Amino acid sequence: EVQLVESxxxxxxxxxxxxxxxxxxxxxxxxxxxxWVRQAPGKGxxxxxxxxxxxxxxxxxxxxxGRVTISRDNSKNTLVLQMRSLRVEDAAIYYCxxxxxxxxxxxxxxxxxxxxxxxxx
Amino acid sequence: EIQMTQxxxxxxxxxxxxxxxxxxxSQSITTxxxxxxxxxxxxxxxxxxxxxxxxxxxxSRFSGSGYGTDFTLTISSLQPEDFATYYCQxxxxxxxxPTFGQGTKLEIK
Numbered sequence: 001e002v003q004l005v006e007s008x009x010x011x012x013x014x015x016x017x018x019x020x021x022x023x024x025x026x027x028x029x030x031x032x033x034x035x036w037v038r039q040a041p042g043k044g045x046x047x048x049x050x051x052x053x054x055x056x057x058x059x060x061x062x063x064x065x066g067r068v069t070i071s072r073d074n075s076k077n078t079l080v081l082q083m084r085s086l087r088v089e090d091a092a093i094y095y096c097x098x099x100x101x102x103x104x105x106x107x108x109x110x111x112x113x114x115x116x117x118x119x120x121x
Numbered sequence: 122e123i124q125m126t127q128x129x130x131x132x133x134x135x136x137x138x139x140x141x142x143x144x145x146x147s148q149s150i151t152t153x154x155x156x157x158x159x160x161x162x163x164x165x166x167x168x169x170x171x172x173x174x175x176x177x178x179x180x181s182r183f184s185g186s187g188y189g190t191d192f193t194l195t196i197s198s199l200q201p202e203d204f205a206t207y208y209c210q211x212x213x214x215x216x217x218x219p220t221f222g223q224g225t226k227l228e229i230k
Binding site: 035044045046047050059061062095100104105106107108109111112113114 | 122153155157159163164165166167170171176208210212214215216217218219220221222223224
């Protein structure tokens with residue numbers, strides 16, 4: 001059974017940093033691309049970032065480019081999102097999402113339960 | 122960025138009704154279109170991919186169609202568990218810049 005379990009969310013002040021993690025199990029981790037998708041309170045879904053199966057290609061939404069770094073450790077089946085210079089508008093539930101493809105975004109076939117990030121002073 | 126526009130934004134219907142949600146892309150995305158269901162407090166679920174392919178395990182009352190810029194999601198006979206928010210999402214962009222529609226909230230009448 002595919003499982004994606006996020007952690008690391010919490011309350012942070014504007015301008016602060018936060019590191020989100022996602023522990024994956026139930027599939028061959030390095031065969032699949034992974035994304036972070038977020039949902040701000042009362043808003044819809046927004047893709048944040050993608051990393052290829054081998055970790056050699058990364059992509060970011062314009063809204064987070066330069067402030068966020070996605071990475072993965074294929075030896076530990078773990079996905080990480082390092083966030084810096086956080087803004088109030090970054091507050092959201094962040095979902096760890098598996099893609100059906102290794103090297104490109106195709107379809108998000110498994111989602112974690114999400115971790116809540118709150119940005120407030 | 123490819124913009125995705127869903128209509129309606131919200132919809133009220135009875136159990137047993139047939140409902141259709143539409144999704145329009147700002148440019149042709151051929152069939153790079155997926156549909157998701159999102160119930161409150163749960164993780165979103167993939168329902169349909171490549172515009173019309175039903176994901177394994179998804180009930181056959183769900184169907185999708187379309188090509189290019191115009192797409193539809195149809196639920197043939199609403200069940201109580203279908204009341205949720207539905208999102209379309211394009212995966213045509215290269216480099217990847219997937220975008221979602223704003224969502225359609227389906228409520229019980």
